[in-house]
Amino acid sequence: MSGKNEKMSAKITGIGYYIPERIMTNSELETMVDTTDEWIVTRTGIRERRIAAPDQAASDLGFEAAKAALKNADLDPKELDLIVVATVTPDMALPATGCILQDKLGATKAAAFDVSAACSGFIYALTMVQSMVGIGHVKKALVVGVEVLSKITDWEDRKTCILFGDGAGAVVVERCPQGEGILGTFMQSDGSLGELLYLPGGGSRNPITKENLEQRLQYVKMKGDGLFKYAVRSMVDAAKSTLVEAGLTTKDVDFLIPHQANIRIIEGVRKRLKLDMDQVVVNIDRIGNTSTASIPIALGELNESGNLKKGDLVIMVAFGGGLTWGSVLFRR
Numbered sequence: 534m535s536g537k538n539e540k541m542s543a544k545i546t547g548i549g550y551y552i553p554e555r556i557m558t559n560s561e562l563e564t565m566v567d568t569t570d571e572w573i574v575t576r577t578g579i580r581e582r583r584i585a586a587p588d589q590a591a592s593d594l595g596f597e598a599a600k601a602a603l604k605n606a607d608l609d610p611k612e613l614d615l616i617v618v619a620t621v622t623p624d625m626a627l628p629a630t631g632c633i634l635q636d637k638l639g640a641t642k643a644a645a646f647d648v649s650a651a652c653s654g655f656i657y658a659l660t661m662v663q664s665m666v667g668i669g670h671v672k673k674a675l676v677v678g679v680e681v682l683s684k685i686t687d688w689e690d691r692k693t694c695i696l697f698g699d700g701a702g703a704v705v706v707e708r709c710p711q712g713e714g715i716l717g718t719f720m721q722s723d724g725s726l727g728e729l730l731y732l733p734g735g736g737s738r739n740p741i742t743k744e745n746l747e748q749r750l751q752y753v754k755m756k757g758d759g760l761f762k763y764a765v766r767s768m769v770d771a772a773k774s775t776l777v778e779a780g781l782t783t784k785d786v787d788f789l790i791p792h793q794a795n796i797r798i799i800e801g802v803r804k805r806l807k808l809d810m811d812q813v814v815v816n817i818d819r820i821g822n823t824s825t826a827s828i829p830i831a832l833g834e835l836n837e838s839g840n841l842k843k844g845d846l847v848i849m850v851a852f853g854g855g856l857t858w859g860s861v862l863f864r865r
């Protein structure tokens with residue numbers, strides 16, 4: 534039991550994920566745009582990705598991941614105080630996907646809202662929830678990272694459509710004494726580089742009009758080479774900052790869970806952190822880049838594999854549009 538004035542933190546007590554059934558292979562993409570399996574595999578490491586059904590929205594994928602995480606934590610949704618959904622592909626602009634998910638789960642006691650930080654969204658949401666749980670405003674929370682990128686992908690743009698996939702991951706977070714669970718967090722942004730990865734249409738700048746739709750503004754635009762040069766450096770800086778905060782080094786790390794944007798970025802981060810490849814969780818070959826969902830899906834797969842043991846030190850590190858980057862270090 535903790536003393537009244539003892540500082541508290543938060544720990545992950547449940548992990549779950551969901552990926553849609555439909556698999557889209559590189560060969561299928563070869564029939565849609567001017568590309569090859571060889572180009573995609575060499576440049577990105579992606580062989581296939583999952584695509585949501587036409588009637589599946591973010592809250593549907595998030596619901597499946599949330600149910601799995603709650604089951605893993607053995608927690609009734611009615612005990613949740615807070616639901617935070619990280620996504621850039623919400624069901625709709627209003628209400629928040631968090632509120633839609635709250636209703637689906639029957640989490641009647643919870644406050645719910647969304648966080649928008651692109652591929653770093655799950656890390657940003659978890660960092661914020663850890664603070665709220667640590668301070669004591671919230672005791673039990675659900676953090677979901679979900680993306681249905683297939684619905685904002687321009688399937689005529691070979692530079693982006695080969696990268697993205699759909700999926701959701703979720704964790705249950707509960708109070709614990711400081712020194713257990715989440716040991717370090719880091720977040721940073723650089724809004725001056727926003728146009729490296731953006732979706733111009735559908736908001737108040739370029740609302741949905743016939744003209745804007747004709748200019749394909751409803752689809753995500755990316756300058757991949759521009760992003761690449763920031764990705765490795767930012768992810769390494771973020772990982773090192775959380776380790777310093779916790780008074781630990783990369784030698785203490787058991788697993789690295791990087792955002793799955795490109796196998797070459799993952800390899801660059803691994804090398805600079807001096808970790809072995811078997812310490813790095815990689816699923817980009819099967820899942821593609823699912824933005825904010827990529828880290829919690831990879832965490833879910835690691836947990837399911839049985840390789841993640843109690844006491845293991847895990848560092849999760851993300852980088853994405855905004856630009857945003859961040860990291861969460863935790864002990865299982």
Ligand SMILES: CC(C)(COP(=O)(O)OP(=O)(O)OC[C@H]1O[C@@H](n2cnc3c(N)ncnc32)[C@H](O)[C@@H]1OP(=O)(O)O)[C@@H](O)C(=O)NCCC(=O)NCCS
Nearest residue numbers: 568572576652691692695757758760761764794795852853
């Ligand atoms: C997107 C990415 C895989 C592209 O790889 P790249 O090595 O940078 O490739 P480039 O964009 O420089 O393109 C090289 C050439 O391949 C071509 N090309 C682009 N997409 C292609 C495709 N799907 N198939 C075949 N050729 C393609 C380009 O047109 C270009 O041809 P050119 O030299 O004749 O102009 C890579 O830049 C990347 O992963 N960037 C970072 C993504 C990221 O971090 N995102 C943030 C988080 S989501």
